[in-house]
Amino acid sequence: MTIAVDVSLVRGAFALDVAFTAPAGLTALFGRSGSGKTTVIDLIAGLARPDRGRIALDGELLLDTASGRDLPTHRRRIGTVFQQARLLPHLTVRQNLGYGRWFARHRPDAAGLGFDDVVGLLGIDHLLDRRPAGLSGGEGQRVAIGRALLSRPRLLLMDEPLAALDAARKAEILPLIERLRDGAGIPIVYVSHAVSEVARLAGTIVVLEAGRVTAAGPAEAILRRGDLGAYHAAEAGALLEMVVEADEPVSGLTRLAGVAGRLVVPNLARAVGTAVRIRVPARDVIVSLGHPVGLSARNVLSGRVLSISPTGESAALVEIDCNGAVLSARLTRASVTTLALAPGHPVFAIVKSVAFDPEGVGTGWASGVMEI
Amino acid sequence: MDALGLTPDEWTAIVLSLRVAAVATLASLVPGLAVAWVLARKRFPGRALLDGLVHLPLILPPVVTGYVLLLALGRRGLFGPTLAQFGIVFSFRWTGAALACAVMGFPLMVRAMRLSIEAVDRRVEQAAATLGAAPLAVFLTVTLPLALPGVLVGAVLAFAKAMGEFGATITFVSNIPGETQTLPSAIYTLTQVPGGExxxxxxxxxxxxxxxxxxxxxxxxxxxxxxxxxxxxx
Structure with missing residues (x-):
């Protein structure tokens, strides 16, 4: 299941010209406000029309201005979750959930999610007889997600579904989105301007800046190279998939293992064998030519320089291949010269901190950065 | 009715008025909703013209509206003879009174309905569309229920206007007791005869x-x- 988008439109001073392909899994549309993310969502959903373009879902043309094809919104079968829940105010939660279901009653149900499954997954069974006016922001957004899922969509669009929520509500809903991504079998296009959300959720990232795609590709590579746009260059960092190897309550430390090697981090309180996705910010990686001695940092990974690319005025992003997993380090260009770094050079990467989400279910990160 | 001291003629006028007003209101509902929705939601060339036409009976002297109806639908009017072939006759019938009342009440009805439709959040309508609701289904399941208070107000205004309509009705279908003599016509007649006060x-x-x-x-x-x-x- 892939969605291919190639659209352009001009509205006053704003010009949008965007082309990308989203594979299965969760694709994040990342960019600052005003970059055109929501417009792209509206175009995919059929709520807006481009001046020119094609949108295809799994080979089926939803829109093709060349041939005049434009499938109306209600026949696109694309579940959409907006920034605000946009529930039907005159219906109860149960009726809201059943609304899309009713229109989809003759459609095949790829995900096989029943009413009770969705209600259980989202934890909204106690809300069923209430009306939207009495729901909190987080509750409303969960109902909106459930309503979209129950309409048997071929694709789920989520337009900053957490933007209107406070941190606690976000922490409540992020794991739900992870579960959808991993379990529902419906591809998701997720709009966000928060690096933490994108790093936690996305398999693929499409970066938008002023109506154009400036980078697109696997989340891991985009984040490592800091391709999130000039504004977020400082947030570059590698994503590492690791497994909890040992948990030592006595010392308060957890040992993680991955292809890059081992990292010891403050206690994660996770069962041995749990998979975790951690992020190593490039600014928290120090490069050393020899194995360091007399350092407080405990985590040293050995590898080879893969590439060196200048960023900003005086910095450089050095990618280090550690046995197949790639870290990035943000150094000054002066340091690169002093160390005489070049691709192929063996180096040691000293990791000062990792970021992960202590509330996540072991697959993500979002809120915490820990010094290690 | 005896308790109210009404004569059979007066009673007839009341019943006729209620019937004329009810038919005028009910018959206006669907076209009124359609025009209100178009004016609230659509942008097209000629929109201002449609808006003006709908409001015309509000600003024209009622006699003029009645006379235009007579010219168009009267027995010897523009469309009268053609309609008569299909058995549709308005002139000097209570149905003509209902038509005159409907036309006179239409701007009031459309205005209230349009305002309440404009107040319905289009983003909620869009959400319904993404859930698979076709435009008519969106209208029936989202727009109409949310606009219902205003729709109701529009209907009541049109009904009240129909109960009070005089000028257009008397010009178009005259003042025939038992057929076109509504309450206002009956009151007018009574004020013209000695001892009718x-x-x-x-x-x-x-x-x-x-x-x-x-x-x-x-x-x-x-x-x-x-x-x-x-x-x-x-």
Whole structure:
């Protein structure tokens, strides 16, 4: 299941010209406000029309201005979750959930999610007889997600579904989105301007800046190279998939293992064998030519320089291949010269901190950065 | 009716008025909603013209509206003979009175409905579309229920206007007791004959009572609908 988008439109001073392909899994549309993310969502959903373009879902043309094809919104079968829940105010939660279901009653149900499954997954069974006016922001957004899922969509669009929520509500809903991504079998296009959300959720990232795609590709590579746009260059960092190897309550430390090697981090309180996705910010990686001695940092990974690319005025992003997993380090260009770094050079990467989400279910990160 | 001291003729005028107003209102509902929706939601060339046409009866002297109806639909009018072939005759019939009342009440009805449709959040309508609702389904399941208080107000205004319509009706279908003599026509006739003041006053009071009842019912219904939309059951 892939969605291919190639659209352009001009509205006053704003010009949008965007082309990308989203594979299965969760694709994040990342960019600052005003970059055109929501417009792209509206175009995919059929709520807006481009001046020119094609949108295809799994080979089926939803829109093709060349041939005049434009499938109306209600026949696109694309579940959409907006920034605000946009529930039907005159219906109860149960009726809201059943609304899309009713229109989809003759459609095949790829995900096989029943009413009770969705209600259980989202934890909204106690809300069923209430009306939207009495729901909190987080509750409303969960109902909106459930309503979209129950309409048997071929694709789920989520337009900053957490933007209107406070941190606690976000922490409540992020794991739900992870579960959808991993379990529902419906591809998701997720709009966000928060690096933490994108790093936690996305398999693929499409970066938008002023109506154009400036980078697109696997989340891991985009984040490592800091391709999130000039504004977020400082947030570059590698994503590492690791497994909890040992948990030592006595010392308060957890040992993680991955292809890059081992990292010891403050206690994660996770069962041995749990998979975790951690992020190593490039600014928290120090490069050393020899194995360091007399350092407080405990985590040293050995590898080879893969590439060196200048960023900003005086910095450089050095990618280090550690046995197949790639870290990035943000150094000054002066340091690169002093160390005489070049691709192929063996180096040691000293990791000062990792970021992960202590509330996540072991697959993500979002809120915490820990010094290690 | 004896308690009210009404004569059979007066009673006939009241029943006829109620029937004319009810038919005029009910028959206007669907076209009124359609025009209100088009004016609220669509942008097209000629929109201002449609808006103007709808509002015309509000600003024209009622006699003019009645005369235009006579020219168009009268027995020897522009479309009258053609319609008559299909058995549709308006002139000097109570149906003509209903048509005149519908035309006169139409701007009031459309105005209230249009305002309430404009107040419906289009983003909610869009959400319904993404859930698979076709435009007509969106209208019936989202727009109409949310606009219902205003739709009701529009209908009641049109009904009240129909109960009071005089100029266009008397010009178009005259003042025939039992056929086209509605309450206002009956009151007018009574004021023209010696000794009719008592009966005229009776009918006037009944007219006031009927209009007030209609307004009260609409107010109650609108309040109940508003409660259902806004508040949360404990």
């Amino acid at each position: 008592g009966a005229a006053l009776r009918l006037t009071l009944i007219s006031v009572a009927l209009s007030m009842t209609a307004l009260l019912i609409s107010e109650l219904l609108a309040r109940r609908l508003g409660r259902r939309l806004g508040a949360e059951a404990p």
